Amino acid sequence: MTKKEKKATEQELRRKIQDKLKQEFQRQKSKQTDSEQHEPQLIDRNVDRSALDREMVRKALYEEICSRYPEFIKCENHLNETAWLTPLELEQNFEFYAVEEGWFTRLKEGLFGRPAPAELKDKRLKDLAEEMRPEIEADVKKRLEYYRQKQKEFAEHLTDELERKIYEEEMDRFYRNKRGYHKYRNYLGETKWMTKEEFLNQDEFTEEVLTPRQIILRWTGAAVLVLLIFFGAWKLFDYLSGPKENKAYLIVQLKDVRVAPLYIDKNLAIGFSANVPYLITPGEHEVTVIRDGYETLPKTQKINASAGDTVRIGFRFEKKKLINTGLVVVDAPRRDAAVLFDGEFYGTLTDKSRFTLPAGAHTVTIEKAGYVSSPPQHVFNLRPGDTLKVAFKLSARKKAARAKAGSVLNTGLVEVRSNVKNAQIYLDGQLTEFETDYVLQRIPFGKHIIRVAKKGYKVYPKERTIEISSRNKRAVADFTLTNLFKSVTLETRPVAAQIFIDDKPVGISPVRLSLPLGKHRIAFSDVPHYIKPDVGSVEITENGPTQFTFHYDLAFSVNFSLSGIQPDNGRNSYLTGYLPNGDHFVQSATVGPESKWIKTLGEKVWDLGFAFQYRNPPGQDALVFQFYIPGNVDLSQQIKLKIYAYRSDENYPLVIKGSSYYRIDINNFRFRKQVRPLYRQDEISEDHYDSFTINEFLHPGNNKIMIATTKKTSARVILWKVVIE
Incomplete structure (x- = not known):
């Protein structure tokens, strides 16, 4: 081929390519073409039977017809729905992915071909299939022709190196002067002209290709910027050398130590010494000092230094109690990265990389301006004596942004489930x-950490590690959530009282409230005439009881004796007198029980017998004990009457063998007609008394008990004291 003929051929190719580009551009601008991919139709649950049959027949026909052509690929989505797509349709689709067949299936299909789809046995379905077949075949043929046409066009564009080069040159020449169009490159080196909107709505092309003109402009701008920087630096130097100083100083006073790492805005201050001015830039700063094995007080201090100022601050240290601790070793490529445990700054890796922490759950992160850490955080449970190593990678933010724009082919799905719905999902530490x-889509291949969280619930396990790969494009992460709180009722009986949970009042019994699961300290207020329950604990468990009852013991007590009345509150008293020939009590200070000194007791007692000398006129000695019962005393509880009465050896006159008896009346009710004391006078003691249960005969307010000798009494009765409790 002569040189002239070669030039004519090249010009003809350029003309054809230019015409084709113009036609394609006009077609894209005039009409947004619909994608040729076929999406399976979602079936409404309320459609009639005929619609369901048509959908089933449609799927069967598509499988039967598309399986004949090797150009169609069987695909599925995360809902196990199937679709037959050409490679071109699959590339433009983000829901379906190709079904990967095993080597045995591929071998069998290579030898015997694809298996025939299941036949429709129902005659009605067969008739419906024959009716729908022309429509399906036409659709398949249309998609197949479109794919083959695109293959042919692509092959024509790449016939030889000359045509490819010409195509790129003409493409650049055509779009270079089109407003809003820019050239972009993908990771394979392929280029494409797109608008800014088209570039932002796709993931394949990530880098803009600059034209020579743009490169020149940028280099010129960079040179101008460098000149401006030098000029600015010269001006700054000139300004700093002037009379006004644009600097400030910081003096840090440390107790009991001369040198310790000083951090200003989480950056290590090189050359710092205590009590020595340290040069800082004017403005606001966050200052802290970290001393290994000590706790800094206060943890941080914020200062605002003006130009020319000297700011003084101080820190003190307290020795940490290193009990039940573990060691954490942090590794990262940048030694000036800041380390934070549970959100608290612990220094930079320049100073140290080994940290002593208390046992328990912790979260560690690192920070470096202009960089993104991978993973964003490490969550771990440190046991006493453990040594744990965690590693981070740091990448520049610009590179990290480009990595996200890579190909979506190497991605999969993660289904996150929990027994309690609407829990927030965290992926690799990010909310x-x-x-x-929910099913997370387009998750890159590799290992990922999945966590969920919901307020008021405990999650088990705390996190799950899943792996997405070409062999396993779908993973499932299941979590169990349990309630951290439980509604319970706290009640005191037989009286209402103030209840305290963890030293905080929660109300007067009965109290219904929601408490966190676990043990809680419970206490009660004082109630008059009752002994409150001891301070204890109540344990709230998920499957435990919801009703807790605590009992107050009755502490009502009245003690009558010649030594005094307890309690002497003005409402408790006793009367002396006698009973004439009848039941009517007559109060008398002269006629009635006598007093007698008991040497073994060291005190006086009542000596009861007949009222008048020689029983003429007839009458019996009597005592009436009056006492008050408050309204909050629960009279359903047992109240005892203890009478310390004893048989005397002193008989009545003219009586050879006498007997001691006494009677008991409670609130004008004849409680006991005649009682013989259990013990003799020589057996008098705190443990010897006659006991009676009397709560059902009492009432709130004023009450009285009368003790008197009877008509059958012939020996005197010794009464030491009367106790009601």
């Missing part, structure tokens, strides 16, 4: 905008 149950 997503989704809640359980």
Whole structure:
């Protein structure tokens, strides 16, 4: 081929390519073409039977017809729905992915071909299939022709190196002067002209290709910027050398130590010494000092230094109690990265990389301006004596942004489920905008950490590690959530009282409230005439009781004796007198019980017998004990009457063998007509008394008990004291 003929051929190719580009551009601008991919139709649950049959027949026909052509690929989505797509349709689709067949299936299909789809046995379905077949075949043929046409066009564009080069040159020449179009490159080196909107709505092309003109402009701008920087530096130097100083100083006073790492805005201050001015830039700063094995007080201090100022601050240290601790070793490529445990700054890796922490759950992160850490955080449970190593990678933010724009082919799905719905989902430490149950899509291949959280619930396990790969494009992460709180009722009986939970008042019994699961300290207020329950604990468990009852013991007590009345509150008293020939009590200070000194007791007692000398006129000695019962005393509880009465050896006159008896009346009711004391006078003691249960005969307010000798009494009765409790 002569040189002239070669030039004519090249010009003809350029003309054809230019015409084709113009036609394609006009077609894209005039009409937004619909994608040729076929999406399976979602079936409404309320459609009639005929619609369901048509959908079933449609799927069967598509499988039968598409399986004949090797150009069609069987695909599925995360809902196990199937679709037959050409490679071109699959590339433009983000829902379906190709079904990967095993080597045995591929071998069998290579030898015997694809298996025939299941036949429709129902005659009605067969008739419906024959009716729908022309429509399906036409659709398949149309898609197949489109794919083959695109293959042919692509092959024509790449016939030889000359045509490819010409195509790129003409493409650049055509779009270079089109307003709003820019050239972009993908990771394979392929280029494409797109608008800014098209570039932002795709993931394949990530880098803009600059034209020579743009490169020149940028280099010129960079040179101008360098000149401006030098000029600015010269001006700054000139300004700093002037009379006004644009600097400030910080003096840090440390107790009991001369040198310790000083951090200003989480950056290590090189050359710092205590009590020595340290040069800082004017403005606001956050200052802290970290001393290994000590706790800094205060943890941080914020200062605002003006130009020319000297700011003085101080820190003190307290020795940490290193009990039940473990060691954490942090590794990262940048030694000036800041380390934070549970959100608290612990220094930079320049100073140290080994940290002593108390046992328990912790979260560690690192920070470096202009960099993104991977993973964002490590969550771990440190046991006493453990040594744990955690590692981070740091990448520049620009590179990290480019990595996200890579190909979506190497991605999979993660289904996150929980027994309690609407829990927030965390992926690799970052909060997503989704809640359980949900299927996360386009998750890059590799290992990922999944966590969920919901307020008021405990999650088990704390996190799950899943792996997405070409062999396993779908993973499931299940979590169990249990309620951290439980509604319970706290009650005191037989009286209402103030209840305290963890030293905080929660109300007067009965109290219904929601408490966190676990043990809680419970206490009670004082109630008059009752003994409150001891301070204890109540344990709230998920499957435990919801009703807790605590009992107050009755502490009502009245003690009558010649030594005094306890309690002497003005409402308790006793009367002396006698009973004439009848039941009517007559109060008398002269006629009635006598007093007698008991040497063994060291005190006086009442000596009861007949009222008048020689029983003429007839009458019996009597005592009336009056006492008050408050309204909050629970009279359903047992109240005892203890009478310390004893048989005397002193008989009545003219009586050879006498007997001691006494009677008991409670609130004008004849409680006991005649009682013989259990013990003799020589057996008098705190443990010897006659006991009676009397609560059902009492009432709130004023009450009285009368003790008197009877008509059958012939020996005197010794009464030491009367106790009601």
